[in-house]
Amino acid sequence: MRKSFDDLTIADDYMFYRVMENTDICKTLLNIVLHDKTDTITDVQLQKTVADAGNAKGVRFDVWAKDCNGTIYDVEMQAINKDDLARRIRYYQSAIDVSVLEKNQPYESLPDSFIIFFCTFDYIGKDLPVYSFKTICTEDSTIHLADGITKIIINSTAAEKEASPALKSFLQYMNGKISDDGFIRKIEQRIKEVKESEELRKEYMLINSFERDARNDGWKSGWQDGMQAGMQAGMQAGMQAGIAQGKSEGIAQGFADGSRQTKLETAKLMKQANCELDFIIQISGLSKTEIEKL
Structure with missing residues (x-):
């Protein structure tokens, strides 16, 4: 059974994407995770659906954002561990690629993309707050395949181990701890606005x-x-x-x-x-x- 509207928190997907529709909040959170590497966000779409691929399974993204350089960010909140996250991310990436590459365009036109899952559980099971994945060579881990794909799984249960104060505060906030951090206060204000609507x-x-x-x-x-x-x-x-x-x-x-x-x-x-x-x-x-x- 779903929570009542008044009980929703940032860890609930509906509230998460309603908060992230605020472009400033979305960009700030992305920069917290990506260490200020996010360019100006030009587009934020909520619950973006990709379902025009014949008989293939459709995909609905919580928060789909794009920056001024065309980089795409899929940001998701996941509170239930269904043990399918790795392959789900794989499918999400394929849906992103199919949806943005038009006919007759070269593969080089594919934009860089980030798929970021905020989880209230440790999917990988290694007790790290952040797990970042890129495509690397098995024989020589110093060789990276320049496919433009970055996948990030964030684990709020390891909040106390996060070195970045800003990200640590957000992960603690996911766990229900409210701080005096300016960004958290801004999110709290947005949640208040949502609940008053x-x-x-x-x-x-x-x-x-x-x-x-x-x-x-x-x-x-x-x-x-x-x-x-x-x-x-x-x-x-x-x-x-x-x-x-x-x-x-x-x-x-x-x-x-x-x-x-x-x-x-x-x-x-x-x-x-x-x-x-x-x-x-x-x-x-x-x-x-x-x-x-x-």
Whole structure:
């Protein structure tokens, strides 16, 4: 169950990207992590969706930022360890590349990119506050492949080991400790503004309602499909075993099918209500093409 709107903190993804939409806060945090190497941020997009790749799995980025040199920054907040972060980062990088390289452009046009995950757990398990990864040669670690990719996983549980006072304060803040640091006070003020916004409160409730309906519709559809599949399987290999198998497989498939149907219905209603296209994409997770066809 999701938190109530008033209980959200910087470690919750919704609040995180609502805070990061403030360009100054976003740039400051990036410079804290990257040691003042970030150029002027020219664009910040929230919940940017990349979903126009045929049948491929779509991606929704928490915070997508671009600087004046074209460098792209994907910044994510992760509070739950699903043990898939390494391959998830790999897929996110591929989605970034596909979304920015247009047809007939040379590969040299690919911009440098940073994928940064702020985690409330130690995914790597080595008790470091920051894990930075670049592509290096296995035979000679002094040789770097100039692919322009940097992946950073940040672990707030090791906050006390961080040497940078600014980053240490932010990691402690992720853990619930508020300090007198100027940057933290600025974030606190932004969080206060978000929580005082009735529009954002309603948006958060709508997102929760949408996700809950998607789960419920998927469960109901899956249960019905599972019963049918189970009966068919049971005719051949034992009714009891077949029903158990059918329920399991059907519920999984039904969740996916029901979730998509709910997305389509929600997007259609939002479109009829003249909601902005970007907002419909953010809430439903559908692509621009799918929404325009409704």
